[in-house]
Amino acid sequence: MSILYLLIPLGLVLLVLALWAFFWAVREGQFDDLDTPGVQLLLDDDDAPPGNPPASDRDG
C-alpha cells in the first residue's frame, strides 16, 4: 500500500493542474459566450471574398 504515498500526492498535483487550466479558460473568456462559437464553425469558411477588398465600407 506504500504506493499510495506516491499516488495520492500525484493526484493532488493533477488536481491543481486541472484547476489551473480551468481558471485559465475562465479568465480567457472561454465561458462568456457558449452559443456563438458552435455556429461560427459552420459560418467561417476559407474561401476569400470574391475580389472585393474590405475598404469599401469605410467612408462613414
Place this chain on the structure above:
Amino acid sequence: MSNAAEERCFHCGGPLPWAARRTLKVGGVPHAVCCGGCEAAATLILSQGLGRYYEFRESPGPMAAGGTHDWTVFDREASLRRYTHERTDGEREASLQIEGLHCAACAWLIESSLRRLAGIGDIQVNPSAARAALRFDPRRVSFGAVLAAIQALGFVPLPLAFAGGATADFNAERRTALKRLAVAGFGMMQVMTYATSLYAGAMDGIAPDLEQLLRFVSLIVTTPVVLYAAQPFFVGAWRSLRARTPGMDVPVALSIGGAYLWSVVATLRGGAAVYFDSAVMFTFFLLLGRYVEMSLRHRSGLQHDALARLLPESVLRLRGATIERVIADELRAGDWVRVLPGERVPADGTIASGTTEIDESLLTGESLPRPRAVGDTVLAGTLNLTGPIEVMLERVGQSSTLAAVARLLERAQGSRPRVADLADRFAVWFVSAVLLLAAGAGLYWLHVDAARAFPTVLAVLVVTCPCALSLATPAALAAATSALAREGLLVTRTRAIEHLARADCLVLDKTGTLTRGEPRLEAWTVLDPRRSAERCLAIAAALESHSGHPLARAFAHLEPAAQASDVACVPGRGVEATVAGVRYRIGRLEYVLAACAGAPAREAASGAEEHTSVVLGDPTGVLAVFHLTDALRADARAALERLRSLGLVPQIASGDRAGAVAAIARALGHLPQRSDLSAADKLALVQALQAGGHRVVMVGDGVNDAPVLAAADVSVAIGSGTDLAKVSADVVLLGDGLTPLVAAVLISRRTLHVIRQNLIWAALYNATAVPLAAGGYLEPWMAAIGMSASSLFVVLNAMRLLRGAAPRSARLEHTAPAGAHV
C-alpha cells in the same frame, strides 16, 4: 390581390412594396428586397463573401435603415470621452449595444465584416447580450466610421456610456461563480474518493498512518473549498444576521464551517471522525443551484438600460446661425433643436416651427400618429414621422416624460415582491426551527454523552439542511424553463411559472398583441358609379406609395395604376398627386372634400366605427372609402379558446378607440373589453382584479404597458414588441403568435405538480431523518448520503418535466386542469 403579398424581402423578411421594386442577384437567382437600405446592406454582405449569414441566421434581420444617419457626431471630443476609454497604447475601447442582433449568425457577420476594417484591434459580439466589445485605433479609424460600418450591415449600433457596462459586471460575476463551482466540484471529486476509502477502512480496518494521510489530504483539498468556494454563504449568513433576518445561508454556513473546523481539529488531534466530505459535497450542490439561478437572472437583466435607447444618441442643435450635431447629453433646457423625420424627440418641448405627425405609441399606446404643429408639446422618446420640426426644449433628461414612465415602471416592479417576502418568511421560520432543534439536540447529548454531541448537531444540520427542500422548487423551475424555451417562451423570472399555473385571469392588450400591429385593407366602398373598385385601389396605391404614414403600408401590396406625379404630402391629412392627368387626393375626409368644394356632394358613407377610413377623391367629389383594420393574429382565437378551457378568463384592455376594440372582441367570440385606457387605467384594472382575489396574466407589448406588466402576477411580452416591455415581462413569447401560451400554462401546471411532489418527499424525508439524527442514530456521513440521495430524487423527478416531450400538437390537445395528467 396579387400573391406578391406572400413574397418577403430577402434581407429583412418584411413585406414588399409594389412601387419601385428592387431585386438582388444571389448566386444568379434574383431575390426581391423591400427598400434601398436592405438592398445596400445585402449587397455589402454578399460582396464581402459573408452570404452564409443568410443561411444560418435564425430569423430575418431588422429592416436596414438607409445610410442617412450622421455618425460623425461620435468623433466629437465629448462623445469619445463619454463612450470610449483610452488604453495606455493609444487604442480606445468601447461597449456597444446592437439593435437587431438576434443570433450567432448576426454576431459572426458583424465580427467578420468589422475585422476587415483597418484600425480595428478587436471586436467581440455577444448575441445573448446583444452587446459588442470593441477595441480600435483612433489614429487609423474614427469611432463614427466603425459605427457607420455596423449600420451598413443593417444593424443599429448604440454606444453605451463608459464606466461599467452591465455586460462587464455580469461577466465578472459569472466568471467568479464558475471558478467557485470548479473549486468545489474538483474538490468534491477528490474528497469523496478519500472519504470512501476512510469509510471502507472504518469497516474493514486501515493502517493508522494511511488513515492519517487520507485525512490530511482531505484537509488540504477542503480548505480552499471552504475558504474560497463557500465564501458567498458565509458572507450571506453574516449579512442576514446583521439585518436580523436569518436566511437559508445561516444553517448552511454553520454546517459547512462547523463540519470543517471540527474535522480540522479531529485531524490534528487524531479525533474520532472527519466530515470533510459532508462540507465539500454540500458546498458544491448549493453552488450549483445558485449558478443556475444566476444565469436566469442575468438573462432577464440584460436589457435593463433599454429605456435610454429610446432617446436619440445625437441631435441637431441650433445656436444662432450655427447648426451642429451634438450628443444628447450636451442638451440643456432652453436649447433649440431640429428633429428630422425618422428621428426621435430628445426631450420634452414645444414645437417652434414646422408641422408633422408624431408617433407617440410608445408612451401613450395610441396606435395612430398624432398631427402636431407650432405651439404643440412633443414628448421625449416619441418618433417624428413626416416633417422636420424645430423644438424648444423644456424638460431634459430626468425631468422628461420618458423618465417619468421609467420611474412608474420602477415603482411597479418595486411593489411586487410579496411572494419573495413570503418565501423569505418561510425560510426564517424553517431556519430558526432547525437551529433550535440542533441546539436542543446538542444540549441534550452534552448531558448524556458529550462525545456524541457534535456529530449529532452536525447530523441534524446536514440532514435537514435545505438540499431537498431548497432544491425541490428550483430544480423543477429550471427544468420547466428549458421545456418552455423549447416551446418558444423565454422565462425571465422563474417565479412566473408558479403564478402562471395558478392564474385565472388573462388581460390582453390589443394592438400588437391580439393583432399584428400592421394596418390592412379590409373593405372598400366605391361611391362613384363610373369607377371600378380595381381602378380606385390602383389609384390609391399610386398615391400612398409616396406617403410615409403607417396607414399607407396597407396599400403597399397593391399594384399602382401608374406613376403619380406632382406629389404633395400634407402631414396628418393626406397625399395629393396627379395620376394619368387627374388630380387626386387621398386621406382624411375633410382634406379630400376641401379639394372638391362645389362638387355635387356624394353621400360619404361613414365607415363602420371599428375601421379606420381613408378617403379617395378627385375634383368631382369623393370616389371611394377604404376601410383599414389591424388584422387579428391568425392563432389568437384558437389560443384564447384553449386558454379559456384551461380556466383562464380572457379580457381585452386597450388604449385604442372603443369601436376598434369592440370589433376585435367580437371577432374573438365576444370577449369582455375596455377601451381608451391609459397606462394608469390599465394598472388600476389589474390591481382591482388582484384585489378581487384573481391572479392576473397580462400580455402586452408597448412601453406604456410596462408598468402594467410589472404589476401583474405574470407578465408576458410578445417577442416583436418593444424591448422595454420585455424588460419588465416575466415571460417573453419568442415567436409571433399566442399559441405557446397554452403550452406554457400546461407545462407550468405540471411543474407545480412536480414541485408539490418534491416538497412532500422532502418533508417526509425530513420528518423521518430529523428525529433519527437528533436521537443520535445517524452519523454525519449517513446524513450526507441521505441528503444527497433525497436531492438526487428531487432533481430526477424534476427532469421528468424535460422529458414530457409529446409532440407539440399532441401536447396542445391536453385541456385537463391542474395536475390531472402528470
